Amino acid sequence: MKHKRRRRQLVQKDYTKTYAWCLRRIPEEHERFDFGAKAAPNVDLSRVEGTMIEIQLVSAEKTVPVGVTGPDSPARKQQGFHFYFMTCSEDCCRQLQAAVSEDTLLGHALGLNE
Numbered sequence: 001m002k003h004k005r006r007r008r009q010l011v012q013k014d015y016t017k018t019y020a021w022c023l024r025r026i027p028e029e030h031e032r033f034d035f036g037a038k039a040a041p042n043v044d045l046s047r048v049e050g051t052m053i054e055i056q057l058v059s060a061e062k063t064v065p066v067g068v069t070g071p072d073s074p075a076r077k078q079q080g081f082h083f084y085f086m087t088c089s090e091d092c093c094r095q096l097q098a099a100v101s102e103d104t105l106l107g108h109a110l111g112l113n114e
Helices: 074-079 090-109
Strands: 033-037 052-057 062-068 083-087
Touching: 033 090, 052 090, 083 090
Parallel strands: none
Antiparallel strands: 033 083, 052 062, 062 083
16 A cells, blocks of 8 residues: 655745844844855855745754845845845844854865855
């Protein structure tokens, strides 16, 4: 007797109102701290441009939400950023930047970012 295979369903969470590092909800009228990052040249982001995705930060052992900029967004056109992170404080921003930087260096060391 054959069993039906369960299909894994992709559940998209709404991260548009969630801080990236602490994962708290963003209250209305609250100050935000953010920064951008660039993708490696060989990464194709066309399927997720203009959306929020989750990325795994290996060094921090956590998954965080990040905005993927659209081709016409100011962040992409003016600064070349493919990713945009939003945090609640300068401290959270520094911690997230450090984790992203550490993972980027780890990727370079492993030859993954070329």
